Amino acid sequence: MLRYLTAGESHGPQLTAIIEGLPAGLNITEESINRDLARRQCGYGRGGRMKIERDEVQILSGVRWGETIGSPVTLCIINRDWINWQEKMSPNARHRDEKIRVTRSRPGHADLPGAMKYDHRDVRNILERSSARETAARVAVGAVAKAFLASFDIEVNGFVSEVGGIRAERGALPLERMKELSAASELFTYDAEAEERMKAFIDGAREAGDTVGGVVEVIASGLPVGLGSHVQWDRKLDARLAMAVMSIQAIKGVEIGLGFDAARRPGSQVHDEIYYDPARIGRGELSGFYRKGNNAGGIEGGITNGEDIVIRAAMKPIPTLYRPLRSVDMQTKEPFEATVERSDACAVPAAAVVAEAVVALELANAMLEKFGGDSLGEVRRNYEGYLEYLRAF
Ligand SMILES: Cc1cc2nc3c(=O)[nH]c(=O)nc-3n(C[C@H](O)[C@H](O)[C@H](O)COP(=O)(O)O)c2cc1C
Numbered sequence: 001m002l003r004y005l006t007a008g009e010s011h012g013p014q015l016t017a018i019i020e021g022l023p024a025g026l027n028i029t030e031e032s033i034n035r036d037l038a039r040r041q042c043g044y045g046r047g048g049r050m051k052i053e054r055d056e057v058q059i060l061s062g063v064r065w066g067e068t069i070g071s072p073v074t075l076c077i078i079n080r081d082w083i084n085w086q087e088k089m090s091p092n093a094r095h096r097d098e099k100i101r102v103t104r105s106r107p108g109h110a111d112l113p114g115a116m117k118y119d120h121r122d123v124r125n126i127l128e129r130s131s132a133r134e135t136a137a138r139v140a141v142g143a144v145a146k147a148f149l150a151s152f153d154i155e156v157n158g159f160v161s162e163v164g165g166i167r168a169e170r171g172a173l174p175l176e177r178m179k180e181l182s183a184a185s186e187l188f189t190y191d192a193e194a195e196e197r198m199k200a201f202i203d204g205a206r207e208a209g210d211t212v213g214g215v216v217e218v219i220a221s222g223l224p225v226g227l228g229s230h231v232q233w234d235r236k237l238d239a240r241l242a243m244a245v246m247s248i249q250a251i252k253g254v255e256i257g258l259g260f261d262a263a264r265r266p267g268s269q270v271h272d273e274i275y276y277d278p279a280r281i282g283r284g285e286l287s288g289f290y291r292k293g294n295n296a297g298g299i300e301g302g303i304t305n306g307e308d309i310v311i312r313a314a315m316k317p318i319p320t321l322y323r324p325l326r327s328v329d330m331q332t333k334e335p336f337e338a339t340v341e342r343s344d345a346c347a348v349p350a351a352a353v354v355a356e357a358v359v360a361l362e363l364a365n366a367m368l369e370k371f372g373g374d375s376l377g378e379v380r381r382n383y384e385g386y387l388e389y390l391r392a393f
């Protein structure tokens with residue numbers, strides 16, 4: 001089983017992730033992780049913080065001479081902004097300064113419920129960890145999961161499909177500079193026209209002091225039939241993927257395949273009919289069974305059915321606006337209008353990279369659950385034996 005934890009505050013010294021359960025013998029390089037970290041940073045609409053940070057990973061354990069050795073892998077990303085926050089974020093009691101307490105909660109953030117829950121009179125104790133800065137750590141972990149999946153020819157790609165109601169054609173990749181940085185997947189075409197309209201929409205919102213949300217999509221291809229299980233609620237792969245994607249900051253809806261649209265159609269226009277062609281196996285397909293459509297988004301009964309997994313997520317607009325929102329001071333109970341020094345106007349492109357990472361992690365976990373072994377060679381033997389069985393099924 002693959003598990004991981006992240007730790008770190010947004011303006012603390014660093015983000016840390018520990019991954020447990022990776023087989024030995026997997027090639028991992030800091031460069032390949034950094035590629036995804038850069039993709040997360042460079043979408044259109046981000047604010048001042050992204051000009052400060054240039055995320056780079058350090059591998060601190062579990063990898064020797066470019067290969068995992070089976071022990072926990074520790075990844076760390078330094079926060080460059082830390083230099084400006086050393087005293088405000090110091091673990092040392094002598095730096096305590098009541099004057100810099102944040103008592104003004106921002107609507108749409110964890111600030112107020114978090115402070116009430118944890119008995120904090122300083123909202124910073126909540127916002128530092130609820131910040132989406134944490135997603136840098138998850139993207140680093142996801143890059144490792146993608147390296148594992150790639151060794152089985154499984155590819156996971158995230159992209160933006162909608163910004164502020166403007167839709168791109170399926171397969172569009174309207175993430176500025178991300179096109180070049182993304183794996184050259186044949187699944188994707190690049191909808192430059194939609195990207196331009198999205199950028200103009202983001203500019204318009206930013207000028208009005210407002211923020212923008214959107215929809216991201218992740219497609220995973222090359223998966224075998226049989227990951228996940230129908231037998232228990234918490235083994236269903238669609239449920240696990242939904243939880244992983246919903247756990248991303250600002251994601252408010254998740255759908256798989258047709259998703260909500262399936263509720264609006266008759267069954268005859270929803271379910272993917274089953275066909276069989278033995279010649280497919282000769283062409284290198286994993287099975288003779290196939291579908292002509294993929295409304296199910298690659299999962300039936302919580303189990304992969306061999307088609308691509310297609311999962312979409314709705315991101316709400318960034319809650320911190322330059323145009324103030326009404327709130328109430330926690331200490332004085334006086335109303336105020338929340339103002340901001342810096343914030344993203346749109347982080348949908350970044351969320352697409354984060355969604356890709358968390359989906360990759362769940363899929364890597366599902367692969368290891370089914371074909372698990374202590375070395376990559378052992379996992380591969382288990383996997384290949386299963387493929388041989390599948391071809392004969
Ligand atoms: C990549 C990314 C960047 C974000 N940047 C900001 C930001 O600059 N300002 C902000 O107020 N919220 C930002 N958010 C959203 C908040 O972190 C999120 O809305 C907040 O923590 C409350 O959590 P919830 O929306 O999941 O309920 C960002 C989210 C993501 C995924």
Ligand SMILES: C=C(O[C@@H]1CC(C(=O)O)=C[C@@H](OP(=O)(O)O)[C@H]1O)C(=O)O
Nearest residue numbers: 049050130131132133136249342343344
């Ligand atoms: C730092 C990142 O995103 C941050 C997420 C975030 C929030 O409230 O979620 C608020 C902003 O941080 P700050 O308050 O320091 O300007 C974003 O920049 C990042 O994505 O690496």
